[in-house]
Every structure is written in structure tokens, then in C-alpha cells.
Amino acid sequence: MNRLALAAALLLLLFFTYLTAIRPAYAFAYALSLLFIVTWVWPRITIRGIRVTRKLDPGMPTVGETYEETFEVRRTGWVPAPWVEIRDLSKISDYQPGRVISVGGEPMTWKARGVYRRRGWISFGPTSISVREPFGLFKQEVRVGDRMSKTFEQPLTTDLWILLDMDQNVHAGEGEESTVEYAVSLAASMASQVHSRGRQVGLIANDSKGTILEPHRAVRQDRLILDYLAVANADGRTPLTQTLAWDRIRRLPRRAIAVITPSADPEWVRMLQAVRGRRTAMIVFYLDGASFGGADQNPSFDLGQDVDLYVIRKGDDFARLMRTRDAIRIA
Numbered sequence: 001m002n003r004l005a006l007a008a009a010l011l012l013l014l015f016f017t018y019l020t021a022i023r024p025a026y027a028f029a030y031a032l033s034l035l036f037i038v039t040w041v042w043p044r045i046t047i048r049g050i051r052v053t054r055k056l057d058p059g060m061p062t063v064g065e066t067y068e069e070t071f072e073v074r075r076t077g078w079v080p081a082p083w084v085e086i087r088d089l090s091k092i093s094d095y096q097p098g099r100v101i102s103v104g105g106e107p108m109t110w111k112a113r114g115v116y117r118r119r120g121w122i123s124f125g126p127t128s129i130s131v132r133e134p135f136g137l138f139k140q141e142v143r144v145g146d147r148m149s150k151t152f153e154q155p156l157t158t159d160l161w162i163l164l165d166m167d168q169n170v171h172a173g174e175g176e177e178s179t180v181e182y183a184v185s186l187a188a189s190m191a192s193q194v195h196s197r198g199r200q201v202g203l204i205a206n207d208s209k210g211t212i213l214e215p216h217r218a219v220r221q222d223r224l225i226l227d228y229l230a231v232a233n234a235d236g237r238t239p240l241t242q243t244l245a246w247d248r249i250r251r252l253p254r255r256a257i258a259v260i261t262p263s264a265d266p267e268w269v270r271m272l273q274a275v276r277g278r279r280t281a282m283i284v285f286y287l288d289g290a291s292f293g294g295a296d297q298n299p300s301f302d303l304g305q306d307v308d309l310y311v312i313r314k315g316d317d318f319a320r321l322m323r324t325r326d327a328i329r330i331a
């Protein structure tokens with residue numbers, strides 16, 4: 001029954017009781033009025049003694065992984081709480097850990113699990129607490145708890161970053177005997193070798209999409225890289241010297257940087273030296289475009305003694321090179 005209708009009925013009952021002056025009617029009207037007042041006060045007193053505690057076990061904070069929350073509801077005070085509803089007010093897809101419970105002298109606990117559905121920030125809470133009295137006439141609700149933010153898909157510490165030059169203006173050759181195919185094969189071999197040692201590897205390419213493949217906890221990164229390389233094209237129009245990859249590499253944790261390029265522009269060498277950190281190994285695979293039928297660029301850059309340089313020419317068996325541990329040395 002609507003509470004306003006009930007209140008109106010009580011007023012009418014009191015009015016007709018006054019007119020008729022019947023004693024049992026007085027007793028009945030007073031009893032209903034007292035009940036109305038008690039049911040109105042009950043949830044307001046009860047809710048003051050309800051305490052909700054949420055403990056989050058984030059698990060492995062990666063898309064596709066699960067997390068678990070533990071809820072504990074306690075009641076203080078002497079007023080019973082036969083109907084308490086706990087709701088999570090966050091906007092997490094497919095996750096509603098709330099329950100309707102009866103809270104006695106002992107705390108009520110339960111666990112709820114969810115799955116990270118997307119990258120970025122995820123917020124747990126605030127929490128809604130609703131209390132009803134036994135007759136279901138009145139309800140009191142409060143919101144408690146600050147929004148608990150948890151970031152996930154955090155970048156892993158990458159042992160090796162492969163910087164693959166996919167600028168269409170610097171490549172030479174055709175078909176399988178081209179600098180593009182050699183560069184892609186080098187990147188694939190390197191990624192497989194590093195991953196087989198249990199190390200993390202990432203790839204950045206200055207292709208038309210500005211591809212960046214960061215390590216992932218839930219997915220084999222070597223498979224992601226190989227899937228990309230299987231269809232990769234040298235369709236980029238941004239020179240290696242102008243790509244934003246250098247700024248990104250500067251901010252990312254890494255132990256080694258490997259550059260695969262046929263570009264003889266000495267400017268990218270300066271940028272390579274600028275982004276290096278302490279104990280960061282430098283590896284360069286320079287593809288000699290002249291051996292693939294391209295113009296003789298007469299490379300004059302000085303990589304320095306602390307950079308491992310490998311010059312790849314048409315017909316070279318670089319597969320043998322990649323099988324040696326000297327090809328990739330990670331500090």
C-alpha cells in the first residue's frame with residue numbers, strides 16, 4: 001500500500017473514531033498510528049549501525065583476467081536489520097556484487113568476482129546501503145565509501161624494444177629479395193628468440209598506422225608480433241628520424257633497443273643515443289639497400305663503440321646470425 005494512502009487512511013480512521021467515540025476504535029487507531037511511527041523510525045535508526053567493508057584483490061590487472069572483492073556487513077546497536085540491500089554504484093560492465101541480506105549479531109561476508117573487460121581505469125564504488133523495516137513500508141538509503149580507482153593493463157618492463165623502420169621511401173628490392181622482407185624476417189626472428197628466453201619484447205613500427213605492440217600478461221607477445229609481421233607493409237610516410245617512437249621509447253622501461261632500418265640518415269643515430277638509459281644495450285641491424293638494387297647511400301654515421309652493428313646484405317644468411325647469442329645481448 002502506498003505510504004501516503006496509508007497515512008490518509010489513518011487520518012480518516014482517527015477522524016471517524018473521534019466522531020463515533022467507540023473505545024475499541026480508539027485503541028485500534030492508536031495502535032496503527034504507533035505502528036506507522038515505528039516503521040518510519042526503524043530504518044533511520046538501523047542504518048546508522050550498518051558498516052560495510054570492501055576488500056579488493058585485483059589479481060593480475062590485465063584485460064581478460066579476473067579480480068575478486070570481499071564484502072563484510074556488520075550491525076552495531078540493538079535494532080534488528082532483517083532487510084539490508086548492498087549495491088555497488090560503479091558502472092562496471094557485467095559486475096553487480098550486491099545482495100539482499102539479513103544482518104544479525106554476526107557479520108555477513110561474501111565474495112564477488114569480475115573480469116577486466118577493457119583497458120584504462122576502473123572504479124569500484126561508492127556503495128549503496130538500503131534498509132527496510134519488516135513491514136516494507138519505509139526504506140532508508142545512504143551512500144558510503146570513496147571511489148576506489150584501480151588502473152590495469154599496466155606496461156610491463158620490456159627487455160627488448162624492436163624499432164622497425166617501415167618508411168616506404170627507404171626500402172629497396174622486390175619480393176622476397178627486398179629490404180622489407182629481410183627487415184620483417186629479422187624482427188620475427190628476434191622476437192621469437194627473445195621470447196624463448198622468457199624475456200619481454202615489444203615492437204614499434206613507423207608504418208601508416210603507427211603500430212605499437214606492448215608486452216601483455218595474458219597474451220603471448222611473440223604471437224602478436226608474428227601476426228602483425230605476417231601482413232606488415234612498408235606503407236609509412238614518416239621517416240625514422242621524425243617518428244614519435246623515440247619519445248615513447250624514452251618513457252618506457254627497457255633493457256635493450258634494436259633498430260632495423262635501411263636508412264643511412266645519421267640523424268636517427270643521434271636520436272638513438274639520446275633515448276638510451278643506463279645499462280641499455282643498443283643493437284642496430286643496418287640493411288644495405290645498395291645490395292638490393294637501391295642507391296648507394298654511403299653510410300657515414302658513427303654508432304660508437306657501445307652499439308652492436310650488424311650489416312645485412314642481399315643473400316646473407318642472417319638466420320645463422322639470429323641463432324647465436326651474440327646477436328642479441330641483453331644486460
